[in-house]
Amino acid sequence: xxxxxxxxxxxxxxxxxxxxxxxxxxxxxxxxxxxxxxxxxxxxxxxxxxxxxxxxxxxxxxxxxxxxxxxxxxxxxxxxxxxxxxxxxxxxxxxxxxxxxxxxxxxxxxxxxxxxxxxxxxxxxxxxxxxxxxxxxxxxxxxxxxxxxxxxxxxxxxxxxxxxxxxxxxxxxxxxxxxxxxxxxxxxxxxxxxxxxxxxxxxxxxxxxxxxxxxxxxxxxxxxxxxxxxxxxxxxxxxxxxxxxxxxxxxxxxxx
Amino acid sequence: xxxxxxxxxxxxxxxxxxxxxxxxxxxxxxxxxxxxxxxxxxxxxxxxxxxxxxxxxxxxxxxxxxxxxxxxxxxxxxxxxxxxxxxxxxxxxxxxxxxxxxxxxxxxxxxxxxxxxxxxxxxxxxxxxxxxxxxxxxxxxxxxxxxxxxxxxxxxxxxxxxxxxxxxxxxxxxxxxxxxxxxxxxxxxxxxxxxxxxxxxxxxxxxxxxxxxxxxxxxxxxxxxxxxxxxxxxxxxxxxxxxxxxxxxxxxxxxx
DNA sequence: CGCGACTTTGATCGCCGTCAACAATCGTGG
DNA sequence: CCACGATTGTTGACGGCGATCAAAGTCGCG
Numbered sequence: 130x131x132x133x134x135x136x137x138x139x140x141x142x143x144x145x146x147x148x149x150x151x152x153x154x155x156x157x158x159x160x161x162x163x164x165x166x167x168x169x170x171x172x173x174x175x176x177x178x179x180x181x182x183x184x185x186x187x188x189x190x191x192x193x194x195x196x197x198x199x200x201x202x203x204x205x206x207x208x209x210x211x212x213x214x215x216x217x218x219x220x221x222x223x224x225x226x227x228x229x230x231x232x233x234x235x236x237x238x239x240x241x242x243x244x245x246x247x248x249x250x251x252x253x254x255x256x257x258x259x260x261x262x263x264x265x266x267x268x269x270x271x272x273x274x275x276x277x278x279x280x281x282x283x284x285x286x287x288x289x290x291x292x293x294x295x296x297x298x299x300x301x302x303x304x305x306x307x308x309x310x311x312x313x314x315x316x317x318x319x320x321x322x323x324x325x326x327x328x329x330x331x332x333x334x335x336x337x338x339x340x341x342x343x344x345x346x347x348x349x350x351x352x353x354x355x356x357x358x359x360x361x362x363x364x365x366x367x368x369x370x371x372x373x374x375x376x377x378x379x380x381x382x383x384x385x
Numbered sequence: 386x387x388x389x390x391x392x393x394x395x396x397x398x399x400x401x402x403x404x405x406x407x408x409x410x411x412x413x414x415x416x417x418x419x420x421x422x423x424x425x426x427x428x429x430x431x432x433x434x435x436x437x438x439x440x441x442x443x444x445x446x447x448x449x450x451x452x453x454x455x456x457x458x459x460x461x462x463x464x465x466x467x468x469x470x471x472x473x474x475x476x477x478x479x480x481x482x483x484x485x486x487x488x489x490x491x492x493x494x495x496x497x498x499x500x501x502x503x504x505x506x507x508x509x510x511x512x513x514x515x516x517x518x519x520x521x522x523x524x525x526x527x528x529x530x531x532x533x534x535x536x537x538x539x540x541x542x543x544x545x546x547x548x549x550x551x552x553x554x555x556x557x558x559x560x561x562x563x564x565x566x567x568x569x570x571x572x573x574x575x576x577x578x579x580x581x582x583x584x585x586x587x588x589x590x591x592x593x594x595x596x597x598x599x600x601x602x603x604x605x606x607x608x609x610x611x612x613x614x615x616x617x618x619x620x621x622x623x624x625x626x627x628x629x630x631x632x633x634x635x636x637x638x639x640x641x
Numbered sequence: 642c643g644c645g646a647c648t649t650t651g652a653t654c655g656c657c658g659t660c661a662a663c664a665a666t667c668g669t670g671g
Numbered sequence: 672c673c674a675c676g677a678t679t680g681t682t683g684a685c686g687g688c689g690a691t692c693a694a695a696g697t698c699g700c701g
Contacts, residue, residue: 231550246536246538246541251540252547267536281503284500284503285502288499290543290550294549294550297597299485341553342657343658345657345658345659347680348681380480557688599689605650643701647696647698647699648698650695652692655688655691660685661684663683665680667676667679671673
């Protein structure tokens with residue numbers, strides 16, 4: 130299905146931040162994110178605040194078109210990435226060419242960590258719509274001491290994965306979709322957007338793949354959800370009416 | 386099912402390394418692991434080699450009895466752990482009291498990373514047999530620069546999780562069990578043990594839980610595997626005869 | 642020896658994957 | 672703006688995989 134497209138090194142495409150809007154060179158040579166629309170500021174700003182002085186941590190900033198890859202599985206890597214605007218999906222390719230979607234990312238999310246200790250990425254990541262990302266080179270991180278923000282990034286990624294594993298192992302179709310919507314709602318809220326009106330940037334096929342079920346089952350389950358008055362779906366817009374019921378169907382979600 | 390047992394802070398129980406065998410105080414105050422039976426030496430030694438001087442990174446070493454917890458979900462944390470001998474399982478507790486097993490750990494594995502950026506653990510970890518672990522306090526790590534070993538730790542954990550997600554989302558009972566045995570075989574090999582004779586330290590219930598299936602299905606699938614001559618199971622000993630067939634049934638495994 | 646925990650095996654049933662057909666939507670070019 | 676095919680989404684019918692219930696067998700341990 131998804132063929133191995135010709136690989137394009139990200140570095141060749143990313144334009145220097147100074148040539149783009151959204152970043153400002155500070156007096157001491159650091160950079161500051163002015164465009165990320167994330168509650169509490171984006172990770173970069175958090176790092177800056179923590180250390181009380183600026184770092185040249187964000188090397189590049191880039192706008193991706195729909196279906197444009199950040200990296201492919203197998204690509205060399207030397208950076209992690211932060212979403213500024215838009216959304217992406219990361220997936221692993223199987224021998225038979227099928228893909229398994231591992232996660233979706235929206236504004237404020239950090240991705241690409243699974244390649245940090247290796248020579249290459251094990252997953253691919255592609256934009257689902259027009260998307261802006263920041264690139265954070267690892268060699269800069271390596272010069273710095275470990276801080277809380279960095280640890281948080283890692284544990285958040287692990288927590289997400291563990292919730293996904295729990296969901297895949299123990300929940301049926303209803304629970305999976307309900308969990309999915311609860312998640313998307315929280316993420317929407319986190320990005321200073323409505324929590325009861327969600328804009329899905331991915332196809333039903335992607336949702337089904339991510340949740341480990343058939344497209345048809347997604348469709349049918351969605352219909353039953355709508356018929357029960359719990360939510361309404363038009364195209365890729367979801368309007369949630371009954372969070373309580375949705376939460377009950379979703380079941381447990383591990384949050385500390 | 387699994388009730389929330391009274392929580393016991395690990396720190397209170399761990400005895401100082403100097404009071405135990407297996408560690409040697411070096412001239413400059415660092416410690417060196419002499420007991421870990423891991424190919425290529427354990428993480429601690431790798432860290433030492435990388436930095437060319439010793440660190441007091443391993444604060445404690447402890448022998449756990451079967452069913453003894455390292456930590457519970459919700460516990461405060463300030464460390465990650467490395468398995469020296471034996472095996473453990475980590476799991477999350479759901480509201481209804483059921484547990485979902487996230488991973489099994491054997492000699493050389495690092496666990497507890499999912500709590501690094503948080504104030505507490507989101508999962509619990511318990512010994513499946515008599516087990517020895519090393520405790521690596523985070524505040525010591527925080528004093529140091531990031532190195533390759535640390536990154537490797539993280540990406541290895543993420544890779545494991547992603548493989549598990551792929552498995553749960555796309556494989557049937559046969560594929561899951563075959564993948565499980567292939568994994569256990571590799572881990573056994575990694576610990577300088579036989580790759581075709583595996584010693585399972587977990588119950589069928591744990592295996593079933595981990596793989597997201599019913600105990601009965603595990604039993605039945607095991608029988609079919611045996612009847613086909615692919616492997617032999619007696620108690621908790623598994624003897625693998627046909628790796629090739631097992632690999633085919635297991636299907637894809639994402640390794641870079 | 643006997644009790645409890647673990648495991649195996651059988652029978653039944655329901656969820657959900659698959660196949661098939663259709664409807665809606667998007668994108669592109671005339 | 673419409674026409675057209677391609678992509679995406681919906682709905683129905685059917686069957687199989689695996690969960691569940693039930694019961695017997697095995698192992699471990701006091």
